[in-house]
Amino acid sequence: MTQIFVVNSGSSSIKYQLVDLETEEAVLSGLVERIGEPGSDIPDHEAGMRGVLELLGTEHDITAVGHRVVHGGSLFASATLITDEVEAQIEQLSALAPLHNPANLLGIRAAKVALPNVPHVVVFDTAFHQTLPHAAYTYAIDAKLAETYGVRRYGFHGTSHKYVSEQAALFLERPLEELKTIVLHLGNGASVAAIDGGKSVETSMGMTPLEGLVMGTRSGDIDPAALIHLHRQAGLSFDDLDTMLNRHSGLLGLTGNGDMRDVQAAALAGDDLAEEALAVYRHRIRRYIGAYIAHLGGLDAIVFTAGVGENNSLLRRRTLASLEFLGISVDNDRNELHSKQARYISPDGSPVAVLVIPTNEELEIARQTAALVG
Template sequence: MSAVLVVNSGSSSFKYQLIELEGEKTLASGLVERIGEETGSTKHKNALTGDETSNDSTPIPDHSAGFEVMLNAFQDHGPSFDEHPLVAVGHRVVHGGSQFDKATIVTTAVEHAIEKLSALAPLHNPANLEGIRAASKAFPGVPEVAVFDTAFHQTLTPAAYTYAIDDKLAKEHQVRRYGFHGTSHKYVSAAAADFLGKPLAELKMIVLHIGNGASACAILAGRSIETSMGLTPLEGLVMGTRSGDVDPAVVFHLHREAGLDFDELEGMLNKQSGLLGLTGNGDMRDVQDAAARGDETAEAALAVYRHRIRHYVGAYAAQLGGLDAVVFTAGVGENNALLRRRTLMGLEFLGIRIDDDRNELDSREARYISAEGAPVAVLVVPTDEELEIARQAAALV
């Protein structure tokens, strides 16, 4: 049975899944981390046998060495690439700029383009490229496919993606809204349509990808028409450690008044803001637990978090000109019934009504959480970005 190896590469780690195309079944998964440190760490699971292995003592100097360790894990613990030959290696690439609107077979020119786009995603694209280059050495002759987080949002109109700054300067430096989490939004919107038994082309839908990183997307007839993340993944919803929307003048004010340089400000907004900045803890579960114990700071932070999501739901209902479905996905969206209920309270005028029993149900399956007969379907649909990457890679090759 042929398969696709899906790789999500970071600067000091990468995750992988081997996905069989027939039946779309995960055959194996793993994690290689602490790359470049004195000793690395690896985990590998053969999903066919249930066997799991780990190693915390192997030096992994670079991504190529990491792929060698991964290959050894497959050789020693299976499954075998001889029994499941690769048709492609699919790579998550965060930023595709405005030139990549779909999955693309990696060539030298594509590598150069990804490298050039590192100016827009300095924390992500260089690491994604490391994974691509390491995979090409590990699997010579197997097509490498780049699947871009930004590609799904290339259907935004100029009115939606343009920032009102100097036009010449914006074009020269590629300043515009790109949007992210596109692979998840694409997968979840199609899965939601299948669950509803309706053509995606007939639906007006808001997908809320709520995890440590979070974004909202307005999807009309299967096309992204608006999304909350912008030039970078910093804009939009409140996140675990990212601020989401702020007045740009906050940066200038803190530079002048607090003496923070721009590197410090960038780090603060990306890594020390969001729930972490508001409460000292970036984990939604811990913040909710604190609020339940009467911590007023935690409850105030959650109010900000929910307020921002509601803001986007209302705005996107207006942009869509109506609403057929609201869909929650990703770690927080799929698993946090309290957040879902309290976020959507008071939106009955839009046709949104939650059924508390349905909402509290703990399940890994797609499901309704809206009340019977409500005009707008509210769903929880688990995302599967790896499967979406595998699908796109297989379709391309």
């Protein structure tokens, strides 16, 4: 039995899943929280990892450990065996992801201590988007400055976009290499990717996960001059702006509530502010859909995934409304069906297949880990 232990480490948490690759099912999963916090019984990540392994017990034969790391910069385009050099590179890349990479490293080091005799593999959120063409990842600023400080589009949610686009090809029973697909990963964090023949050619998140779509608490696209204006006129510091854009914007900034379910419930109850916020949310998605059809030169499938994308039928229907001229339409009955399975929500014979496919980033990490270690 091949079992891959998948680890997603945060600054005070360890999310884990044990995946049996023969069945592609999670044998066990869980979350350790409040690591190192006052009053916690878990002083550090090593103690947390020991506790997880005690819970797993000796009956589980772990073949390898797959770790999620958010930022691989331009250095990593695929899953990579963890060495001391790779750890050092992940640490160096913390400048690009200061809230994520250091926390991911804590999990890597704790797992290596707890499981020293199995291979450890890292799968980067950014890796799938390393196929972006130069024109797509380049910002039009001073080229030397950008190169020195790593300022370019990297893209995120790559593990999800890869998994879902491949599942779409399987579902449609068509070769991945011939498909032009737009994947909408809509959760509290949200991004869209244009995928041509299995390769990412455009994506909405940029140097950081802040750019792109409206999200739960993140602003998405904004004119940089607006931030200069707020700095000069409102006296907001760079730290204030950082906090505002990442933690107090998006749906939260527009309505006071960052949870899509609550915002939609308020809109349905007649709250004009909530309805206006949802209009902004949908408008941004539609803008990217139009742009990505142009980049792809056509479209075979649009796929909704992640928490909002998989579960919010009203959002799906309203987002794609009146796009029939592009071959995109939604069958209302199919769209209202609740299921954890991949499914069509477009009518029979529609030129563009509109799908809902649940994402499974842990399984994708497990697959890539197993493929690398053989």
